[in-house]
Amino acid sequence: MKVKLLTTISFFSYQIGISQSEKLLHGKVVTGNTALKNVEVINKTALTSTRTNDSGEFAILVKPKDSLLFFSKEYFFKRLKITQENIEAKVLVVDMIIKPEELKEVVITKMPEIKLSSDKAYEQEKVDQYTIEKNASKPKTGVYDGTIENGMDLIRIGRMAIGLFVKEKEKVKEEAPKIExxxxxxxxxxxxxxxxxxxxxxxxxxxxxxxxxxxxxxxxxxxxxxxxxxxxxxxxxxxxxxxxxxxxxx
Incomplete structure (x- = not known):
């Protein structure tokens, strides 16, 4: 009688141990009718993880009440609490939702204000034109006399170039808005x-x-x-x- 009782207790203990042990869950991750590969499948309770293959399939050890997370950068993550029905199913199908496409940020910079004195610009243009015409009318002797053909005001050009560099440095770009x-x-x-x-x-x-x-x-x-x-x-x-x-x- 004692032997039969011990055998019965051992049998029920074995059954309880089996029911509480981890089972291999087979599943497939899709979006609509498309299988998703490289989706990270995380058992948060057991601290284990795996990834889906090219066909969107995966296999991971679970127990009832374990929390599974499905994560991919292009899709909203999915959280699933495992039930006994999930474990007994041949293949668990998980459908993920794609994230809306985000527009790239556009940084708008202020254009530097260009202020010209119409009178000075007009007068300088006349001087430049006069210099070009004067030098063009000189006969060419083949002997260098120290002047530059169609001579230009190099000092003025240098000052203009320096002014452009200074204005470029003074431009203040608006910072891109920080994500909240x-x-x-x-x-x-x-x-x-x-x-x-x-x-x-x-x-x-x-x-x-x-x-x-x-x-x-x-x-x-x-x-x-x-x-x-x-x-x-x-x-x-x-x-x-x-x-x-x-x-x-x-």
Whole structure:
């Protein structure tokens, strides 16, 4: 009797151990009907990762309730909480949404103002024309007399060149606008993430991003942007945001 009891306990312990062990999950990442290659698949719970092949397929060890992240620069990242049904499925299909194409920034610079005195320019033009005509009328003797044919005022030309260089140095270019954290967050995460994952109302998203942007840590994330650290920051700020809303309502 004791032997049978021990055998039964061992059998159930083995079954429990098997059910809690990791299973190899097979999946495919697509966008519409197109397979996506080189998508990073991260098991955030187990701290393991892999990438999709040319056919968009991947395989990774998981357990129920593990969090999987799917990340590609051209697409909004996807977060999936693994269920037993996902593990039992033959192939898990993950559909990713492409990011809207961003226009390149255009830097507009101020053109230097050119101010000319019409009288002086006119008078100088007459002097130059007179010099050219005078030198052209001289007979050529073949002997150099120290003058320059069609002579020009080299000193004046030199001063004009120096003036152009000085004006070029004095030009002040308008700085390109710096990206804000809320811009980084909205281009990295789609609206579905804020509504379904963070449980925010659509009208609260803008206020929440302003709340995140006010945190000095958001400036550090802009300098060293990373999908995991950005996501962790949004989760943490969401908890603070919920507490703040509760305090205001009370």
């Amino acid at each position: 954290f809320k811009t980084l967050a909205t281009t990295t995460c789609d609206q579905k993430f804020f509504i379904e994952t963070l449980k925010l109302k659509p009208e609260e998203i803008a206020l929440f991003l302003e709340f995140c942007d006010a945190d000095p840590k958001s400036k550090t994330l802009l300098e060293h942007s990373n999908i995991l650290t950005t996501m962790d920051f949004l989760y943490a700020k969401n908890e603070e945001f919920k507490k703040l809303k509760t305090e205001v309502q009370n």
